[in-house]
Amino acid sequence: MNCTKCKTLFPDLLLDPRSVSSAAADDAHRHIKSCSACLTEWTELQAVMQNLEMWNVPEPSPYFETRLSARLREEKASPAPGFFERLGMRLQFGSRLQLRPAMAAAAALLLVSGFGSYEGMVSLNRTPQPAASLSATVTDLEILDANAQTLQQFAAFDDPDGAMPASSGATN
Numbered sequence: 001m002n003c004t005k006c007k008t009l010f011p012d013l014l015l016d017p018r019s020v021s022s023a024a025a026d027d028a029h030r031h032i033k034s035c036s037a038c039l040t041e042w043t044e045l046q047a048v049m050q051n052l053e054m055w056n057v058p059e060p061s062p063y064f065e066t067r068l069s070a071r072l073r074e075e076k077a078s079p080a081p082g083f084f085e086r087l088g089m090r091l092q093f094g095s096r097l098q099l100r101p102a103m104a105a106a107a108a109l110l111l112v113s114g115f116g117s118y119e120g121m122v123s124l125n126r127t128p129q130p131a132a133s134l135s136a137t138v139t140d141l142e143i144l145d146a147n148a149q150t151l152q153q154f155a156a157f158d159d160p161d162g163a164m165p166a167s168s169g170a171t172n
């Protein structure tokens, strides 16, 4: 077995070892033992996979699902957009396409400066909605959500370890 063939088996060996035939797996492991380049890559990939298994995915805010389902119900109940509304949406979408490199640069800057978080990315991509179109339920849930985030940030300040929770965003 050569390096190229061995490396193409790495994803399957790591993610779904049962999909690789035992003969191919044995060949690959024999090659990994004899080839320092493949051994380095293999150990690095294994370390990445172990880190991913230990990684705790940040929980969404407690009101996220309730708010989402309320928004979905509203969208279903609302009448289909007329011609001018669709034209407006298309224009808005077009201008967002032109802004995309700028948004990507801003997101990269956030990541580089260590403040990048899932919420930061989401708030960059969130299209501003006119407040009048939201129902009282969704508005209430958004207020609760904002309060929960604020409390979470205060809790982080009070934390004696000084550790910020992973879900706190810099751009709230």
Ligand SMILES: [Zn+2]
Residues within 6 Å of the ligand: 002, 003, 004, 006, 031, 035, 036, 037, 038, 039
């Ligand atoms: Zn090799």
